[in-house]
Amino acid sequence: MKLKVDLEDVLEALELRTRESNYFYYKKTGEVFMIMDDELRAGEEDPDLDKFPEWQRENIKAAVDIISTDDYIRLPDDYEIDDYSIMEDFCYSIEDEELREELLYAIRGNGAFRMFKDKIYQYDIEDQWYDYKGQKYKDIAIEWCEENNIEYQEN
Template structure:
């Protein structure tokens, strides 16, 4: 897996217990999570030497994720768009959207679309980092 794929995975993870951190010097993706989860110590954000090149990777918000699903739905033919938008306006929209995408046989298209969105965001994010990091 290349660095961009790892950044995309971190961005899309929406895991509230794990912070993903990018080492701008080594281009490694690190996890910052409770020691009780991994057995490894958490990142010491007070140690300037340790964190000099570390930046927390942003994660997609619920609002962004919902908007991406709406955009995908609107790119489909009328019948598919109607079905997808209907589940997005119902109960548990995230779960039912993914179930509907699977049921309609358009999972690959959905994941490609979602990946494309996330890759754009991560590319913009990398470009926004201070030049001294890269």
């Protein structure tokens, strides 16, 4: 049986990821879901579910399953997706040399993401940026699907 996933679910996970969140694809259902670091840590131990709030118990059960089976595939995380490089590549894609250089200067040093965001709004190119970033994330999602032999569907 070929695995399947809705590409929008993968894209949403890539866009919403944080350093403390982990997204997994469940092979049996084709669903993508999130588990926080502390829930994964709890799943590594023999968790007493009564010690956790009701809303967290299902994720901890899933964490135990993730650790003890091969029914899950981790989606790319912050360490595998280099948002800075995507931002830098966007800067290099700008044809206007003066604007390109200003954007490249803005992303050097501390506060690079904030400075970049300020500049794209200042020059009214935020739509161009979000389209570019969206396409890069889509490329990453498709590559992940292909590497894991998962068929994807687009809506």
